[in-house]
Amino acid sequence: MPESDSPGTSLATLYQEMILDHYRRPRNRAPLPDASITVERNNPLCGDLIQLSLAFDGEIVRAAVWRGQGCSISSASASMMTQAIAGRTFGHARTIAARFGAMLSGDRAAADDELLGDLRALSAVARYPMRIKCALLPWSALEEGMLGKRGVGDGG
Amino acid sequence: MSSLAPRSDFPILLAHPGLRYLDSAATSQKPRAVLDAISAYYSEDNANPHRGAYELSVRATERYHAARERVARFCGVADADCLIFTRGTTEAINLVASAWGRANIRSGDEVIVTGMEHHANFVPWQQIAFEQDARFRICELTPDGRIDLDELRAMLGRHTRVVAFNHVSNALGTINPVREIAAIVRERSDALIVCDGAQGAPHIPVAFDSLDVDFYAFSGHKMCGPMGIGALIGRRGTLETMPPYQTGGDMIEFVLDYRTTWNVLPHKFEAGTPNVGDAVGLAAAADYLDGLGMDAVRAHELALVKLATTALGDVDGIHIYGPPPEDRSGVISFTLSDIHPHDLATILDGDGVCIRAGHHCAQPLMRRLGVAATARASFYIYNDEADIEALLGALHRARGLFGYAGV
Numbered sequence: 001m002p003e004s005d006s007p008g009t010s011l012a013t014l015y016q017e018m019i020l021d022h023y024r025r026p027r028n029r030a031p032l033p034d035a036s037i038t039v040e041r042n043n044p045l046c047g048d049l050i051q052l053s054l055a056f057d058g059e060i061v062r063a064a065v066w067r068g069q070g071c072s073i074s075s076a077s078a079s080m081m082t083q084a085i086a087g088r089t090f091g092h093a094r095t096i097a098a099r100f101g102a103m104l105s106g107d108r109a110a111a112d113d114e115l116l117g118d119l120r121a122l123s124a125v126a127r128y129p130m131r132i133k134c135a136l137l138p139w140s141a142l143e144e145g146m147l148g149k150r151g152v153g154d155g156g
Numbered sequence: 157m158s159s160l161a162p163r164s165d166f167p168i169l170l171a172h173p174g175l176r177y178l179d180s181a182a183t184s185q186k187p188r189a190v191l192d193a194i195s196a197y198y199s200e201d202n203a204n205p206h207r208g209a210y211e212l213s214v215r216a217t218e219r220y221h222a223a224r225e226r227v228a229r230f231c232g233v234a235d236a237d238c239l240i241f242t243r244g245t246t247e248a249i250n251l252v253a254s255a256w257g258r259a260n261i262r263s264g265d266e267v268i269v270t271g272m273e274h275h276a277n278f279v280p281w282q283q284i285a286f287e288q289d290a291r292f293r294i295c296e297l298t299p300d301g302r303i304d305l306d307e308l309r310a311m312l313g314r315h316t317r318v319v320a321f322n323h324v325s326n327a328l329g330t331i332n333p334v335r336e337i338a339a340i341v342r343e344r345s346d347a348l349i350v351c352d353g354a355q356g357a358p359h360i361p362v363a364f365d366s367l368d369v370d371f372y373a374f375s376g377h378k379m380c381g382p383m384g385i386g387a388l389i390g391r392r393g394t395l396e397t398m399p400p401y402q403t404g405g406d407m408i409e410f411v412l413d414y415r416t417t418w419n420v421l422p423h424k425f426e427a428g429t430p431n432v433g434d435a436v437g438l439a440a441a442a443d444y445l446d447g448l449g450m451d452a453v454r455a456h457e458l459a460l461v462k463l464a465t466t467a468l469g470d471v472d473g474i475h476i477y478g479p480p481p482e483d484r485s486g487v488i489s490f491t492l493s494d495i496h497p498h499d500l501a502t503i504l505d506g507d508g509v510c511i512r513a514g515h516h517c518a519q520p521l522m523r524r525l526g527v528a529a530t531a532r533a534s535f536y537i538y539n540d541e542a543d544i545e546a547l548l549g550a551l552h553r554a555r556g557l558f559g560y561a562g563v
């Protein structure tokens with residue numbers, strides 16, 4: 001059982017409207033024919049699977065789309081992530097990823113950081129250690145995607 | 157309906173009074189009698205068995221021997237030397253696949269498993285078939301989650317070298333007709349029959365000697381015993397002609413400079429210092445379960461699973477997998493509307509209800525069911541009607557959180 005004042009209110013925060021909305025109406029779940037790279041990530045423990053496709057313009061993430069199946073947390077995280085990083089430079093995307101990671105490890109300042117925008121709706125995940133992996137799954141795909149870009153030179 | 161075993165026999169249930177433990181298919185809780193037996197062994201009798209000439213070592217050897225006889229009696233094995241202690245089901249199946257498989261599976265042979273196997277009874281066969289250049293085949297299931305016996309009949313033939321299937325499915329709860337399957341296999345082939353009893357022995361009376369399978373494997377931790385001990389039961393003739401699995405101390409007779417001869421059963425398959433403490437714990441678990449009576453255990457689980465199936469069946473948006481409750485062990489595998497099983501498990505945990513969510517180490521089965529994951533509640537001797545009510549209440553709460561009306 002997670003520690004919190006009351007499991008009821010904390011679960012209601014975890015499964016707030018915004019999360020369920022992204023779960024049920026995922027954004028950027030479309031094909032990306034001119035993707036520079038596609039990265040697949042799965043969580044063998046639960047069977048969550050995420051496929052992230054990125055199109056780069058030099059050091060800019062021009063477009064980000066995803067496919068896959070997973071729980072509301074990993075799906076909402078992927079959906080919001082693709083919105084948050086589209087049009088951003090690698091550096092900026094990494095900053096967002098770092099702040100997001102900090103928020104999930106319980107950093108309250110990060111949870112208030114405007115930089116994270118809608119992603120702050122996922123801050124309650126920090127109280128559910130078993131679910132942090134779910135929220136981070138798309139982000140680890142993003143990191144690999146941006147590294148892969150480095151590795152193969154300008155693939156875009 | 158109350159629990160079959162007194163809940164106060166289980167220290168962990170006393171330590172967490174609000175706990176609704178519905179994950180016994182993953183591992184069972186342990187009665188105090190088992191914990192005490194392990195502690196008493198280490199406090200009073202511990203020494204390395206089979207080695208010392210001193211009295212304490214003799215005592216440890218006797219305790220180990222007695223534990224084997226006790227566990228053999230629990231599962232209807234007259235010849236206790238044919239019960240090999242292993243770390244659990246996984247190691248037991250790997251032992252057979254590796255030791256028997258390498259010596260007996262040849263190119264062109266066929267190894268058959270079913271679409272409902274736990275990875276522990278799937279991957280070792282898939283891999284040994286690959287290594288031996290044999291054909292790996294999967295017997296499909298009927299729509300209600302049973303082994304399709306007609307398909308099995310059609311698959312069998314003179315090339316069939318192994319047929320491996322579970323007694324009870326951990327993911328669906330399906331109880332397979334072991335004797336009937338064995339008869340079908342024997343009629344049409346000379347195949348070795350391996351039964352994964354990880355979900356059988358803890359829940360249903362098992363009489364190995366009358367099952368007509370060649371091997372039966374199970375884990376102590378799912379039947380009130382400690383983690384780290386389980387058993388492989390085989391037939392003397394098969395075990396004696398098989399090469400050993402691991403080599404080293406205890407399992408040898410003579411070690412010559414360039415050749416070694418093997419110890420007799422069961423030692424031939426138990427290399428190294430054995431896990432005496434946990435064997436003693438497993439024997440205490442057998443005492444405990446026999447004290448309740450395995451028929452009563454089965455009847456209790458059946459009553460609970462029927463109750464749960466009726467209660468959960470009324471929840472809007474629920475889908476229950478597997479055959480009707482009469483043909484299931486105390487397992488109910490389900491999905492609820494578009495709520496992912498992981499989200500369900502998190503929400504239920506908020507009410508102290510522990511269920512399992514995921515693929516249950518049965519990815520081939522999940523593909524066949526067409527889902528990535530299910531939620532699974534599983535019952536055992538310490539569960540009661542209040543556990544089912546708590547489960548039901550928590551499911552309604554989950555529906556509410558996900559915006560479904562009519563809570």
Ligand SMILES: Cc1ncc(COP(=O)(O)O)c(C=O)c1O
Binds near residue numbers: 182245322354517
């Ligand atoms: C049907 C079945 N087979 C095999 C196993 C593996 O058992 P263990 O992990 O104890 O080796 C399990 C346990 O989850 C099981 O349910």
